[in-house]
Amino acid sequence: MSTIVYITSSNGIGKSAFEAVTYAKKIGGEVVVVTTGTCDSSILATLGEYGATKVLVERSVTTNDAQQVTKVIANAVEKTSANTIIFSHDINAKAIAPRLSVRLKAGLVAGATSLPTKDRGFTCSVNVFSGKAFGNVNVKTEKRIISLLPNSIQPEISSANCSVEDFNGNAGESKIKILSTKKPEGEIALPEAELVVSAGRGMKGPENWGIVEDLAKVLGAATACSRPVADIGWRPHHEHVGQTGVAIRPNLYIAAGISGAIQHLAGVNGSKVIVAINTDADAPFFKAADYGVLGDVFEVLPRLTEALKKFKASNN
Amino acid sequence: MKILVCISKSPDTTSKIAFTDGNTKFDENGVQYIVNPYDEWYALVRALELKETLGGTVTIITVGSAGDDSIIRKALAIGADEAVRIDAEAKDAYFTASQIAEYAKENNFDIILTGKETINYNGSQVGGMIAEELDLPFISLATKLDINNTTATLETEIVGGVQVVEVQMPFVASCAKGMAEQRIPNMRGIMAARTKPLTIITPKNISEFTSFTSYTTPAPKTACKMIDPSNMDELVSLLHNEAKVI
Ligand SMILES: Cc1cc2nc3c(=O)[nH]c(=O)nc-3n(C[C@H](O)[C@H](O)[C@H](O)COP(=O)(O)OP(=O)(O)OC[C@H]3O[C@@H](n4cnc5c(N)ncnc54)[C@H](O)[C@@H]3O)c2cc1C
Numbered sequence: 001m002s003t004i005v006y007i008t009s010s011n012g013i014g015k016s017a018f019e020a021v022t023y024a025k026k027i028g029g030e031v032v033v034v035t036t037g038t039c040d041s042s043i044l045a046t047l048g049e050y051g052a053t054k055v056l057v058e059r060s061v062t063t064n065d066a067q068q069v070t071k072v073i074a075n076a077v078e079k080t081s082a083n084t085i086i087f088s089h090d091i092n093a094k095a096i097a098p099r100l101s102v103r104l105k106a107g108l109v110a111g112a113t114s115l116p117t118k119d120r121g122f123t124c125s126v127n128v129f130s131g132k133a134f135g136n137v138n139v140k141t142e143k144r145i146i147s148l149l150p151n152s153i154q155p156e157i158s159s160a161n162c163s164v165e166d167f168n169g170n171a172g173e174s175k176i177k178i179l180s181t182k183k184p185e186g187e188i189a190l191p192e193a194e195l196v197v198s199a200g201r202g203m204k205g206p207e208n209w210g211i212v213e214d215l216a217k218v219l220g221a222a223t224a225c226s227r228p229v230a231d232i233g234w235r236p237h238h239e240h241v242g243q244t245g246v247a248i249r250p251n252l253y254i255a256a257g258i259s260g261a262i263q264h265l266a267g268v269n270g271s272k273v274i275v276a277i278n279t280d281a282d283a284p285f286f287k288a289a290d291y292g293v294l295g296d297v298f299e300v301l302p303r304l305t306e307a308l309k310k311f312k313a314s315n316n
Numbered sequence: 317m318k319i320l321v322c323i324s325k326s327p328d329t330t331s332k333i334a335f336t337d338g339n340t341k342f343d344e345n346g347v348q349y350i351v352n353p354y355d356e357w358y359a360l361v362r363a364l365e366l367k368e369t370l371g372g373t374v375t376i377i378t379v380g381s382a383g384d385d386s387i388i389r390k391a392l393a394i395g396a397d398e399a400v401r402i403d404a405e406a407k408d409a410y411f412t413a414s415q416i417a418e419y420a421k422e423n424n425f426d427i428i429l430t431g432k433e434t435i436n437y438n439g440s441q442v443g444g445m446i447a448e449e450l451d452l453p454f455i456s457l458a459t460k461l462d463i464n465n466t467t468a469t470l471e472t473e474i475v476g477g478v479q480v481v482e483v484q485m486p487f488v489a490s491c492a493k494g495m496a497e498q499r500i501p502n503m504r505g506i507m508a509a510r511t512k513p514l515t516i517i518t519p520k521n522i523s524e525f526t527s528f529t530s531y532t533t534p535a536p537k538t539a540c541k542m543i544d545p546s547n548m549d550e551l552v553s554l555l556h557n558e559a560k561v562i
């Protein structure tokens with residue numbers, strides 16, 4: 001029995017792909033990766049280090065059109081007689097996995113945070129109610145699809161001999177024409193970031209963000225912000241986290257000058273460790289945080305940056 | 317132009333999240349339901365804007381019980397022309413999407429819009445499933461939508477960026493922040509909503525793929541450890557030795 005992992009490889013492959021392959025390996029059976037596009041075979045072969053034995057690449061599909069990719073995966077499922085398909089729960093998975101679910105008549109667990117248990121057949125845990133609770137989803141169908149929430153498991157090395165093969169997925173023509181693509185360069189993608197430094201209205205103005213960026217740089221962290229800060233144009237919209245923005249679950253979330261409104265917490269309360277920095281002892285963020293610093297961001301942030309520099313220097 | 321907007325309910329964000337029946341059911345006691353913000357603010361309002369400039373009709377559809385008529389009236393008050401309720405509990409995404417797709421098959425819409433996700437179960441599944449059922453293109457997480465004759469131009473989020481795409485009608489899109497601004501219903505809208513048509517449809521016999529068997533609530537956070545603002549070396553050391561995140 002094999003398990004198929006679909007990964008996006010248009011920007012190379014990253015941690016979320018290694019997580020998905022590790023997850024598939026733990027489910028058991030042969031792990032076959034399916035991808036589309038023009039990624040180098042030598043890069044794809046590195047998935048073998050996490051336990052994949054085969055990568056099927058449909059090179060003629062170069063868009064992220066869910067209708068095409070769905071057909072490619074469905075054909076690979078038929079070819080390998082896989083009955084479990086794994087995605088990393090990113091933007092692409094949100095478009096493709098539901099289509100594949102209908103096409104294969106396979107129940108979908110969207111945003112799984114755990115390995116399946118054999119409880120009543122096949123059950124996985126997911127976040128519900130914006131991270132305020134967990135639900136156990138039981139899949140009743142014979143085939144099943146799991147879209148794994150990034151940062152839910154650690155990639156594990158498990159060397160396998162991995163072959164990379166071209167695959168004809170009969171994707172058909174795309175009905176979607178791409179007119180242009182804009183990509184912010186050099187930044188760490190927020191949903192995948194393990195460390196995040198975030199700031200809110202307590203920063204007083206966009207000209208003060210230098211100290212936030214300095215800290216992020218020393219940490220190797222992505223930057224984020226509260227919604228009002230994005231709404232008034234101090235920061236770009238893709239940085240806005242919360243109920244109506246991006247939901248993230250990094251290992252470390254540092255919140256500077258953010259009050260900790262419930263709608264903000266909804267997007268970040270899956271973080272493993274939260275540090276809140278605020279001048280107001282009654283700020284709600286201190287109730288959700290693991291570590292709190294009652295102080296002025298303009299003093300605390302540069303001090304923290306210096307302390308981290310010292311720590312990094314002595315740890316090298 | 318005929319636009320179908322899929323509307324679901326979600327508990328108001330301040331609602332207490334608790335479970336009953338041995339943690340197998342969401343406790344609706346005292347829960348105030350609102351229209352799922354993505355459906356209302358982005359999908360519905362953009363549909364209304366398109367209708368206002370290009371003509372046509374906006375139909376809202378929900379899979380739900382009679383208790384959901386209040387969110388339907390709210391959506392009608394904001395400006396939708398008519399409403400359809402498929403009279404069934406929305407058990408899982410496949411069940412919900414298939415019911416909507418069955419209705420759409422018989423009614424030829426040019427555009428079908430959903431929200432990005434429901435904020436209670438956060439699946440982001442229903443839109444893509446409707447598209448597959450109808451064999452239509454699906455534009456996921458659109459932040460802009462414009463129509464030019466029979467062609468639509470959409471801006472969508474992609475991994476680490478944005479993409480502008482073009483697609484012929486009919487198509488399905490899920491709507492995210494940026495699409496439109498929230499509208500507050502006025503008195504005239506609220507009055508008009510009372511007399512707008514609401515059609516109730518019996519569900520088709522469709523079995524679900526998944527079910528929620530139980531829920532757990534996270535253990536309460538241990539008290540926040542306060543650190544002297546002048547001693548950031550201590551914070552760094554705790555993050556390294558105790559929390560082990562750096
Ligand atoms: C339906 C709905 C959805 C929403 N969705 C989101 C969402 O997705 N994300 C989101 O973030 N918000 C969202 N909001 C808004 C949310 O309710 C809050 O208004 C918002 O999060 C507050 O942002 P803030 O903490 O940056 O600003 P404020 O509430 O103004 O807080 C600023 C904080 O900075 C502190 N501060 C001030 N000066 C300093 C200083 N020098 N040093 C240290 N601390 C300082 C203050 O004590 C205060 O706690 C939503 C609201 C609604 C109604």
Ligand SMILES: Nc1ncnc2c1ncn2[C@@H]1O[C@H](COP(=O)(O)O)[C@@H](O)[C@H]1O
Pocket residue numbers: 321322323324325352354355377378379380406409412429430431432433434437438439440441442443
């Ligand atoms: N019960 C329902 N009735 C109508 N539309 C729904 C229902 N549930 C979800 N939707 C639509 O599908 C979108 C995505 O929902 P979900 O897949 O649950 O995250 C929502 O934003 C709604 O537009």
